Amino acid sequence: QYINLKKGNSxxxxxxxxxxxxxxxxxxxxxSGEGSDPYQLTSGTEFGIWYGSSPAYALYFxxxxxxxxxxxxxxxxxxxxxxxxxxxxxxxxxxLAVAGDVTISSATSTKPHLTITNTNADANSxxxxxxxxxxxxxxxxxxxxxxMYGDDDAGNPFEAVLIRGITTDVSNGSEDSRLEFLTYxxxxxxxxxxxxxxxxxxxxxSPTYRLDVK
Numbered sequence: 001q002y003i004n005l006k007k008g009n010s011x012x013x014x015x016x017x018x019x020x021x022x023x024x025x026x027x028x029x030x031x032s033g034e035g036s037d038p039y040q041l042t043s044g045t046e047f048g049i050w051y052g053s054s055p056a057y058a059l060y061f062x063x064x065x066x067x068x069x070x071x072x073x074x075x076x077x078x079x080x081x082x083x084x085x086x087x088x089x090x091x092x093x094x095x096l097a098v099a100g101d102v103t104i105s106s107a108t109s110t111k112p113h114l115t116i117t118n119t120n121a122d123a124n125s126x127x128x129x130x131x132x133x134x135x136x137x138x139x140x141x142x143x144x145x146x147x148m149y150g151d152d153d154a155g156n157p158f159e160a161v162l163i164r165g166i167t168t169d170v171s172n173g174s175e176d177s178r179l180e181f182l183t184y185x186x187x188x189x190x191x192x193x194x195x196x197x198x199x200x201x202x203x204x205x206s207p208t209y210r211l212d213v214k
Contacts, residue, residue, distance in 0.1 A: 141170065142165065181193040
């Protein structure tokens with residue numbers, strides 16, 4: 001069973017309005033053109049949901065199956081995307097701020113991919129930034145980690161590879177840092193390579209020479 005809304009001319013294809021007493025509160029509409037009716041969308045291929053007597057569209061869709069929100073997506077009064085599943089592409093012209101975790105998953109071989117593209121015709125590349133912004137920075141603070149997990153033959157996850165950045169000295173004007181690569185050896189996580197304040201250590205996290213091997 002279904003309800004048909006049909007208009008003989010091309011101005012308005014169908015509008016449903018919801019009132020509380022005499023006040024218009026919500027509406028659902030599909031319209032074409034830009035006429036005098038404030039509830040029309042700007043294209044006959046769009047469908048939208050609006051709020052208020054001077055409507056601002058809270059949500060509308062186009063024929064490319066794109067959804068447009070006029071504000072944040074709120075869940076239980078908190079602006080977030082925790083319950084939003086996106087199966088297609090996301091085009092974003094501004095900054096996306098996420099306060100929680102982001103998980104990208106796929107059951108397809110070699111997927112998912114994370115691609116960062118810069119199309120500007122200059123010599124500068126795109127950037128992937130880790131930022132530790134502490135109110136009380138201290139020596140040996142970690143500033144970033146990259147994990148590569150795998151499963152052992154008993155199905156237990158382990159950190160097969162860990163790459164981490166450390167600020168070994170945060171004194172203003174004489175800062176030092178270390179980039180460290182850790183791998184597993186015979187069941188134990190081992191610091192394998194350390195780039196430390198201009199020196200390189202192999203199995204040595206505090207090299208004192210340009211190349212320091214233990």
